[in-house]
Amino acid sequence: MDLILVHTTLRTKALHPKKIKIITLGCSKNTVDSEVLKSQLEANHFEVEHETPGPAPVVVINTCGFIDLAKEESVNTILQYADEKKAGRLEKLYVTGCLSQRYKDDLEVEIPEVDAYFGTMELPSLLNTMGATYRDELLGERSIVTASHYAYLKISEGCNRTCSFCAIPLMRGKHISRTMESLIKEAEHLANRGVKELILIAQELTYYGLDLYQKRALPELLNKLCDVEGIEWIRLHYAYPHKFPLEVIEVMKAQPKICNYLDMPLQHHSDPILKAMRRQITAADTHELINEIRAIHPEIRLRTTFLVGFPGETEEDHAALCQFVEEVKFDRVGVFEYSHEEDTRGYSLEDDVPAEIKKQRAEEIMAIQNAISLEHNEALIGQEVKVLIDRKEGGHYIGRSEYDSPEVDNEIYIDTTLGVFMPGQFVKIKITGATDYDLTGIPVH
Numbered sequence: 549m550d551l552i553l554v555h556t557t558l559r560t561k562a563l564h565p566k567k568i569k570i571i572t573l574g575c576s577k578n579t580v581d582s583e584v585l586k587s588q589l590e591a592n593h594f595e596v597e598h599e600t601p602g603p604a605p606v607v608v609i610n611t612c613g614f615i616d617l618a619k620e621e622s623v624n625t626i627l628q629y630a631d632e633k634k635a636g637r638l639e640k641l642y643v644t645g646c647l648s649q650r651y652k653d654d655l656e657v658e659i660p661e662v663d664a665y666f667g668t669m670e671l672p673s674l675l676n677t678m679g680a681t682y683r684d685e686l687l688g689e690r691s692i693v694t695a696s697h698y699a700y701l702k703i704s705e706g707c708n709r710t711c712s713f714c715a716i717p718l719m720r721g722k723h724i725s726r727t728m729e730s731l732i733k734e735a736e737h738l739a740n741r742g743v744k745e746l747i748l749i750a751q752e753l754t755y756y757g758l759d760l761y762q763k764r765a766l767p768e769l770l771n772k773l774c775d776v777e778g779i780e781w782i783r784l785h786y787a788y789p790h791k792f793p794l795e796v797i798e799v800m801k802a803q804p805k806i807c808n809y810l811d812m813p814l815q816h817h818s819d820p821i822l823k824a825m826r827r828q829i830t831a832a833d834t835h836e837l838i839n840e841i842r843a844i845h846p847e848i849r850l851r852t853t854f855l856v857g858f859p860g861e862t863e864e865d866h867a868a869l870c871q872f873v874e875e876v877k878f879d880r881v882g883v884f885e886y887s888h889e890e891d892t893r894g895y896s897l898e899d900d901v902p903a904e905i906k907k908q909r910a911e912e913i914m915a916i917q918n919a920i921s922l923e924h925n926e927a928l929i930g931q932e933v934k935v936l937i938d939r940k941e942g943g944h945y946i947g948r949s950e951y952d953s954p955e956v957d958n959e960i961y962i963d964t965t966l967g968v969f970m971p972g973q974f975v976k977i978k979i980t981g982a983t984d985y986d987l988t989g990i991p992v993h
């Protein structure tokens with residue numbers, strides 16, 4: 549990793565040491581880690597802000613090291629605050645998270661303005677360095693930084709898979725499930741604070757329990773979470789397709805609180821590429837799995853992500869993926885361009901797909917999906933859907949149906965002249981208009 553930096557002598561001035569700003573970069577798993585950090589600091593009587601503009605004497609940056617773009621954003625953010633420190637506007641700067649876990653040694657040399665770097669499992673040391681003490685009794689407690697009506701629930705950490713493009717196991721380690729008791733307790737705690745929607749996340753959701761209970765325990769966990777009073781929606785992110793337990797779909801169908809929404813990253817649909825990616829599943833088996841899921845639960849909406857430009861990906865491989873996207877008509881699709889990550893198994897292969905071809909292939913898939921998404925959205929016109937209001941912005945309330953996750957999926961716009969609603973309120977909306985990724989609607993009285 550190349551970081552070319554100019555260093556100057558540090559100058560600091562005494563500022564109030566108890567006010568801390570946390571900056572979170574990357575995915576929802578990092579958001580949860582920042583929420584735990586915030587809660588621990590607050591229990592130690594620090595005043596903590598999350599991503600608010602303006603100065604603070606102490607800043608903690610929770611970084612992402614997933615792919616090149618994410619690393620660049622993290623490094624730029626660290627540099628920005630390193631400059632603040634050099635200018636004497638910042639007393640202490642700490643860096644934690646995936647980038648720090650992966651590149652601590654390099655970062656210490658290249659950005660020495662940072663007072664200390666910590667890995668993903670070093671929360672007690674980070675707290676200690678900041679003059680706080682890790683509080684065991686807070687296990688499962690978090691200070692929510694998302695809108696107060698939804699919260700992520702991280703049911704496990706790490707991943708035992710060996711996907712050849714993926715650096716996550718290098719940064720997050722092996723899969724460790726959290727106990728059901730701690731998750732239920734956390735869900736109850738969140739519900740008591742007004743959370744209505746729980747978004748379950750993990751690197752591999754369906755592996756849950758195999759390490760701890762020697763069985764796939766996601767169905768049992770889901771049933772227990774449905775009993776938590778106050779939680780109205782439960783959403784599932786990041787299921788792995790190989791050996792996917794179809795019992796999960798049965799539970800989703802039986803439990804009205806579980807959103808009819810499943811995020812299952814599939815990555816590709818060409819057998820040579822799936823094999824090179826070490827995904828443990830063939831194109832034919834993937835197709836069969838989707839058919840089975842839809843046969844059991846026709847109401848389900850499927851979200852997936854694909855990775856284009858993996859080493860050796862030919863025009864034929866890409867055509868197979870495009871055809872799959874056209875045929876299956878996923879409800880939501882995201883596309884990543886391959887990033888050649890050192891220390892992954894894929895790093896020994898030649899990164900032979902030029903950047904402009906990767907970009908073009910990603911755009912082609914999204915163009916196919918845009919048309920599918922528009923078709924799906926137009927089919928909703930005239931239908932009534934239950935909408936969770938997320939926020940008020942400009943002249944609209946903006947919310948989501950159970951088929952959409954925050955920040956990545958469709959939103960529904962309701963004119964503010966049509967009613968008075970609060971974030972976190974469920975409202976019945978009749979859909980009146982559609983574009984490829986957004987909908988408009990009117991309240992049904």
Ligand code: SF4
Pocket residue numbers: 707708709710711714715716717751752788
């Ligand atoms: S299952 Fe997901 S997190 Fe685990 S190695 Fe594969 S891509 Fe990475």
